[in-house]
Amino acid sequence: MREVLANWPHDDVRMIVVTDGERILGLGDLGANGMGIPIGKLTLYTACAGVPPRQCLPITIDVGTDNTHLRESASYMGLRQPRLRGAAYDALLDEFVEAVQERFPHVCLQFEDFGNHNAFTLLDKWRDRMCTFNDDIQGTASVTLAGLYSAARITGTPITDMRLLFLGAGEAGIGIGDLVVEAMTEEGISSADAHSRCWFMDSKGLVVKSRTDLAVHKQPYAHDHPPVGSFLEAVETIKPHAIIGVSGMPGTFTAPVLAAMARHHARPIVMALSNPTSKAECTAREAYATTDGRAIFASGSPFAPVTHKGRTHVPGQGNNAYIFPGVGLGVIVADSSRVTDEMFAAAARTLASTVTEDDLAMGRIYPSLSRI
DSSP states (O other): OHHHHHTOSOSOOOEEEEEOSSSBTTTBOOGGGGGHHHHHHHHHHHHHHOOOGGGEEEEEOOOOOSOHHHHTOTTOOSOOSOOOOHHHHHHHHHHHHHHHHHHOTTOEEEEOSOOHHHHHHHHHHHTTTSSEEEIIIIIHHHHHHHHHHHHHHHHOOOGGGOOEEEEOOSHHHHHHHHHHHHHHHHTTOOHHHHHHTEEEEETTEEOBTTOSOOOGGGGGGOBSOOOOOOHHHHHHHHOOSEEEEOSOOTTOSOHHHHHHHHHHOSSOEEEEOOSSGGGOSSOHHHHHHHTTTOOEEEESSOOOOEEETTEEEOOEEOOGGGTHHHHHHHHHHHTOSOOOHHHHHHHHHHHHHTOOHHHHHTTOSSOOGGGO
16 A cells, blocks of 8 residues: 555645445445545545645555456456455555555545445444544435524524434444434433434334444444334434434335425425435435425435425535535644544535525425536
């Protein structure tokens, strides 16, 4: 790793985006073909935050792929082997991070599109030892928290009083939950009360204490509640103010789910955040039509405006590009030694403050992307 990094011709690298290609957008394991992600993210650092390209370095660590179609493709340029796992993988990533710290002592290292287990493990291991963050966990959390702050201006319910139900308990979902808890406690409620307002549904059902199959990152959100098998039943039972989709499972915010949300709340918050558009939990049209135009809708991918009963609704796009370029620029300017959750909470509040009354009147809880 040290020999490879020594070949890079620019010494003053300030931002590295690195992936191992295992969990690209909603596309899955692309192996070495995931290189477009670090390049694209760093392009946004330049376009949205003015970071000089010479200070940016995109990296893909090729550890193989479990995508047999790619491995058998004549045009695939990566290693034609199953993914490296376990102690050998951990040692390789340790070597990489240590080499980065030596070669570029002022760099911020952004982890991107790693599989769930590795994403949480790498962030937990390095977040207090160098300037690093995971955009899928913390950037997604920040942009979602900003949307909840904006939605609160429409509903009149502060986030400390909201009940949130997540569909999906991976990197994005747990990351959002953790930052929401951070924000709620900053506003004066206890950590226990904040955790009690966040509910999670994974592929096995509602995350509850009686389950014995919960990964460590899910356990703080396991409630003392009877098991619930379906998302609709969870909505009917918990009556959440907001449903937040980070599952990658299209169509899971069904008409009965949306109707139940509309029945329990005058202005239900529906955030279908899975990417790309084909993976969204519901479309903007479905959200508005099923709730008689009362839904406050946001998505991870863009949707066109929807006219319902003569009124045009403009969906907001919860795009991480609102967050990570600015956070990265702040880290570079301050020569920060760490990236903290407090930074992402501050970014969320700042983003929400840029949403105008005109935006809210159109139903949009984020500023126009043209203003990014």
